[in-house]
Amino acid sequence: MVIAMRDWNRARWDWKRRARKDSSLSMKAKLLAVALCDDFAHHSTAFCNPSISSLAEAMSLSMRTVQRAMAELVKSGWIEERRASGRGKPSEIAFKMGDNSTAQNASKRVTELSSRD
Numbered sequence: 114m115v116i117a118m119r120d121w122n123r124a125r126w127d128w129k130r131r132a133r134k135d136s137s138l139s140m141k142a143k144l145l146a147v148a149l150c151d152d153f154a155h156h157s158t159a160f161c162n163p164s165i166s167s168l169a170e171a172m173s174l175s176m177r178t179v180q181r182a183m184a185e186l187v188k189s190g191w192i193e194e195r196r197a198s199g200r201g202k203p204s205e206i207a208f209k210m211g212d213n214s215t216a217q218n219a220s221k222r223v224t225e226l227s228s229r230d
Contacts, residue, residue: 121159132191145182148172161206
């Protein structure tokens, strides 16, 4: 499930927190998730289409490492990559809710606990 654009400004913090807590992700995939969310996604629309070279430069990683981290986020259900046609054109990235039920349940539990106060 892709996060609806109108909900991004409110949902981004929860998305980022859950992605960082996903124990199945490597540290580089988590770093990429935070970079996409904080540095590249539009603050209200979530539109995000950085090139791999831009991501690599921003994260001080090789392009190949960024590609592997991107593939890991796609496989884990955190993002959806819509490839642009044509060499060198940036892909559009959509933020998803993630498939890791442990992270989602942990986030839900924190919300339940905080609502008791």
